[in-house]
Amino acid sequence: MNAxxxxxxxxxxxxxxxxxxxQLLQLQQDEEIFEAIQQSRREGRRLLPVGKGTNLIGSDQELPVTMLSLSAMRAMDVFDGGKVRVQTGIPLGIFVQNLATQGFGGISALAGIPGSLGGALAMNAGANGCSISEFVTEMHGIHLRSGEEWQWRKGDGGWAYRHSPLPPHVMVTTAVLELQLVDSQEETEKISAEWMRRRRVTPRGLSCGSVFRNPPNAPAGRLLEEAGCKGLTEGVFSVSQQHANWIVNASGNVGKAEDCRRLVQRMQTMVMERHGIRLEAEWRFADLL
Ligand SMILES: Cc1cc2nc3c(=O)[nH]c(=O)nc-3n(C[C@H](O)[C@H](O)[C@H](O)COP(=O)(O)OP(=O)(O)OC[C@H]3O[C@@H](n4cnc5c(N)ncnc54)[C@H](O)[C@@H]3O)c2cc1C
Incomplete structure (x- = not known):
C-alpha cells in the first residue's frame, strides 16, 4: 500500500x-481498503471516500481524516451484450466514451458531468432529465468503519433526485450498469455535442457545479436570481453573473472553506427572505462529512 x-x-x-x-491515500486494489481500515483504527482517524472533488468543499482545519481515492482503479468489462462491470475510480466522461467506442450507450446525456463514477453514484448525478441511477443494476462496496462488505441490487430502491442508496461511510468500489447497443459513431457524435453544449452554458471560472438542489416547484437558479444573489462575494468566491446557482472562484487562488460556507448561507438567507423557501445545498462539505 502507498503511504x-x-x-x-x-x-x-x-x-x-x-x-x-x-491526508490522501491512493488505493490500487480493493484489499488495500481493509489495510487502510486497520491503520485508521490504530491512528484514530476517520476514512472518507473522495472522487474528483467536483462536488466537495474542503476544510480550513487539519481534520483527523484520511481521504481514500480510487482514481487508479478504473477497469471495465462488458458482458452479456450490454452489461458492464466497472471499477468506480473511472472518470464518468471517460467511461461513457469508452462504452461508445465499444458500441454501448444510451448514457450520452451524462457524458459532460465531471467527476468519477463513484462520485456520480454517491450523488445520483444527472443532467438533461436523466440520472445515473437509471442504468445501475448492482453496486458493491465496503463500510469504512466496520470493514463489512456492502451490496445493492436493482429492486432494492433508495434512489431519488440527487440522492443515492449508498449508506454513510460506505465506499462503492464496483458497479454493474446496463446499457443499450448503439451505433458507435452516432453515440460518439452525441457525446461530442453534449460536451460542446456544456462548454457554451457552463459559467466561466473554477466551480463545484450547482450549489443547491432544485426545490420541488422552481429552479434554484431563478429563486436565487430573483433574490438578488448574482455578484455576492466572500473572499475569492462569488455568485456567477451567468448563473445564480453557481459559485465561481475566478482567480483560481486557494480560498477559505469558511468564506464559501458564509456565501452559501447568505444565498440561503436571501432566498428565505424573498420566497420563504429553504434551499438545500447539493455540495458536500468536508467539515460535515
Ligand atoms: C463544472 C461542473 C459541472 C457539473 N455538472 C453537474 C451536472 O450536470 N449534474 C450533476 O449531478 N452534478 C454536476 N456537477 C457536480 C459533480 O460533478 C457531481 O456531483 C459528480 O458526480 C461528483 O463526482 P466526484 O467524483 O467529483 O465526487 P466528489 O466531489 O469527490 O465527492 C462527492 C461525494 O461523493 C462521495 N464519493 C465519491 N466517491 C465515492 C465512492 N467511490 N464511494 C462512496 N462515496 C463516494 C464523497 O465522499 C462526497 O461525499 C458538476 C460539477 C462541476 C464542477
Missing amino acids: PQRIPWANLSTLRAGVGIV
Missing part, C-alpha cells in the same frame, strides 16, 4: 476551497 500524502484540502476541491491540510 498517505499530506496535501492541501484545496487540491481535493475543484473550487479550490479549504486552506487546511488533509
Whole structure:
C-alpha cells in the first residue's frame, strides 16, 4: 500500500476551497481498503471516500481524516451484450466514451458531468432529465468503519433526485450498469455535442457545479436570481453573473472553506427572505462529512 500524502484540502476541491491540510491515500486494489481500515483504527482517524472533488468543499482545519481515492482503479468489462462491470475510480466522461467506442450507450446525456463514477453514484448525478441511477443494476462496496462488505441490487430502491442508496461511510468500489447497443459513431457524435453544449452554458471560472438542489416547484437558479444573489462575494468566491446557482472562484487562488460556507448561507438567507423557501445545498462539505 502507498503511504498517505499530506496535501492541501484545496487540491481535493475543484473550487479550490479549504486552506487546511488533509491526508490522501491512493488505493490500487480493493484489499488495500481493509489495510487502510486497520491503520485508521490504530491512528484514530476517520476514512472518507473522495472522487474528483467536483462536488466537495474542503476544510480550513487539519481534520483527523484520511481521504481514500480510487482514481487508479478504473477497469471495465462488458458482458452479456450490454452489461458492464466497472471499477468506480473511472472518470464518468471517460467511461461513457469508452462504452461508445465499444458500441454501448444510451448514457450520452451524462457524458459532460465531471467527476468519477463513484462520485456520480454517491450523488445520483444527472443532467438533461436523466440520472445515473437509471442504468445501475448492482453496486458493491465496503463500510469504512466496520470493514463489512456492502451490496445493492436493482429492486432494492433508495434512489431519488440527487440522492443515492449508498449508506454513510460506505465506499462503492464496483458497479454493474446496463446499457443499450448503439451505433458507435452516432453515440460518439452525441457525446461530442453534449460536451460542446456544456462548454457554451457552463459559467466561466473554477466551480463545484450547482450549489443547491432544485426545490420541488422552481429552479434554484431563478429563486436565487430573483433574490438578488448574482455578484455576492466572500473572499475569492462569488455568485456567477451567468448563473445564480453557481459559485465561481475566478482567480483560481486557494480560498477559505469558511468564506464559501458564509456565501452559501447568505444565498440561503436571501432566498428565505424573498420566497420563504429553504434551499438545500447539493455540495458536500468536508467539515460535515
Ligand atoms: C463544472 C461542473 C459541472 C457539473 N455538472 C453537474 C451536472 O450536470 N449534474 C450533476 O449531478 N452534478 C454536476 N456537477 C457536480 C459533480 O460533478 C457531481 O456531483 C459528480 O458526480 C461528483 O463526482 P466526484 O467524483 O467529483 O465526487 P466528489 O466531489 O469527490 O465527492 C462527492 C461525494 O461523493 C462521495 N464519493 C465519491 N466517491 C465515492 C465512492 N467511490 N464511494 C462512496 N462515496 C463516494 C464523497 O465522499 C462526497 O461525499 C458538476 C460539477 C462541476 C464542477
